[in-house]
Amino acid sequence: MNSIKKALHAVFLRLEQLCNLAFGAALNPFVHLGALGWLLFWTVCVSGIYVYIFFDTGVTQAYASLEYLSREQWYLGGLMRSLHRYASDAMVVVVVLHLLREFALDRMRGNRWFPWVTGVPLLWFLYACGITGYWLVWDQLAQYVAIATSEWLDSIGIFGQPIARNFLDSAHLSGRFFTLMAYIHIAVPLMMLLFMWVHIQRHAHARVNPPRALGLATLATLVALALVVPAISQAPADLDRVPAEIGLDWFYLALYPLLDVVSGKTLWLSLVGASLLLTALPWLPPLRKPQPAQVHLDNCNGCARCFADCPFGAITMGARSDGAAFEQEALVDPAQCVSCGICVGACPTATPFRRASALVPGIELPAHTIADLRAQVVAATEQLQGDARVLVVTCAHAGDLGTLAESDVGVIAMPCVGMLPPSFIDFTLSRRHADGVLIAGCAAKDCFDRLGQRWTDERIANQRDPHLRDRVSRDRVAASWASPAQWRQTRESLGQFRRHLRALSSADRPVTVGPAWQALRWRLPAPLRIAGQLLMLGSLALLIGWFASRPSYAHLGREDALVKLSFSHAAQPLKPCRRFSPEELARLPFDQRRASNCERGRWPVYLEIDLDGRPVHRATHPPAGLWNDGPSTVYTRFRVSAGRHRFDVRLRDSGRATGFDYTGSATVSLVPGQNFVIDFRGTEGGFQFGQPLSSGSATRGTDR
């Protein structure tokens, strides 16, 4: 598991570096995947509502209503329809990337399980939306989806009647189930909305909106794709024929071809198993449980700054418990604390200037105390020489920056740079432990602990308390937000910062460089960046436009026909009913009197099918119901080559040991792609061969 994680992490680092070059760190789509999913969700909703205004939910009218949108009203209705499809596909892309990325970065472990686990049902909802959506078009793809899905659902075996019987042939087609799909297609997105809300419940200041420029670029890409390759219906559904080739949307239907290879039950079990595994991932070994933050009431007056800054909602303000004259105290929920230390960076008593009392702040990490941190700052800077001595403050997720240490560079690390109280910067510079402080954390907008970077930026820019005091020269403070793959950039930033510090200290030379306090970064020239952006957005459009309907899937051989045998038949009771005698009737309580007494329980239905004299089906179909007194249900299908075939079907529904209660045979000519249905109605003449193209006969025989 760990090696998969590492490999995946390496892949993401490469990809993200490419995106960084084109989009710049702040607009990198990879750090906004969740927010992009949210934007796409609403895009799908809005376009879906528009399409729904014109959509006819009847199974016979649905196709025509969508044809109207795509052909007559292509400029808006057609656009909305295409946007509805492509934004849904894009949603699969961002959701899958989001999941893989959070996994690769290990952001779902231990106490961070909540968004991960609540994301699993979202996957199911997303797929339920997509599948029901394709159903509603009622074209050949919809026909395939409807039949494959209902056969797949039937394989669970909990539905009394096979759902697939609704789509047996044009004579059996029932609009009821189709209409139900329309409602499911509306209900499931509402469930998604609810679960997305739950998904981010434990995140303080959850970032749900992507940067405006990125959101607009994504939408523009989808609109362009919708205009260039409009989403259209395939040929209208015709249940009497099986379409040989179907253009599948591989984002939603990639697993469907598997149903022709493995049993429906196997696929269900695999998917449920995979979901359970996904759900269990946060707790699989190696699980390290860092010690949660600890509140020291002697140093806590309940100022609530840690509460305001905790990115995971692990801190609450509770009533004072130690009898001190304060109203509140900070309470840490150990089940939600991820030990990032961002609360420590917010604590006003976590200041290294304290000397009289032991340096114990109101809240801190037992494994990384503030007293230790001060000792580290002193130790890392003690030996530094020169006039551009830099203290690099880095986090556990920025890669190994210890290698940056030099004769004039000291490095200290902490779980998250958000743990650094701003007074430490004041302390380092004013006590001349170093000439500059460089904060080197995670990539821009991609803080492992969510808000450490944002709070650090705001504290130093004097926008959030505790802020870095104005008296501290921002010329001597710099930040480099870069991923481990961009360590070169960090080194470059460090070099730049040192040159800047040297210029500051040489008295004869006026300082021409601007304030260092802004993330140090370098960018590609604009034309190259724009070309890169177009290239990447273009590839996304190409990916979506292509796999939304290509490659097509050959469901049935070109020269094959499909034979389906489906019926529901109540076999004979195990014991014949017996009429009550008048005396027996008189003995029965008044409300239980009835003409005859029937014991519950029926015989199973035994069925044989021969094709051209060769057996193709031999099976016993047990009666349904807890008391085994329901009808037996048969649904089976097999492929045959087109041409003349003879079918012999025999059925036994009684306790007889040999022979059959019903038999039927027919010789039919099947054309390629034909959907040939054999039905059975016990009370109406036994076997019925659909659309008899040739002579057919059905007889009830008592013996053979």
Place this chain on the structure above:
Amino acid sequence: MSLLEWRDNFRIGIAEVDHEHQALIDLINALHASLCADRSAERIEAFLGEIFARISAHFALEEKDMQVRGYPELAAHKADHERLLDDLRDIMDGVNDRGVLDDGAFAQRLAAWFSDHFSSHDVRLHRFLTT
């Protein structure tokens, strides 16, 4: 004799803030007393660090209380807090750089700031809270 005496009209009406005000007055008086006894740079610095931490924490609490009560003059009040903290940091740096306190009366300065602050900003806050 103590440098600063707690007076009832210092009270602003938020129990925890009044409590901390009294604690800070005690701390300043202790500083003053210890400075009279021992003027070593180390001792002064230690005390100043302690005062800086306590005052920072106190202001954090008072600002939160003002915020949750929707005090309209929070910005001006907070600016006065920041002025004191900057002042304090200047004094701390002076002690650290030069080893001794230039102005032996800095405890008086501190006490004066508090008197001023109590009689201006805190009075306004008290008025806001009681009307």
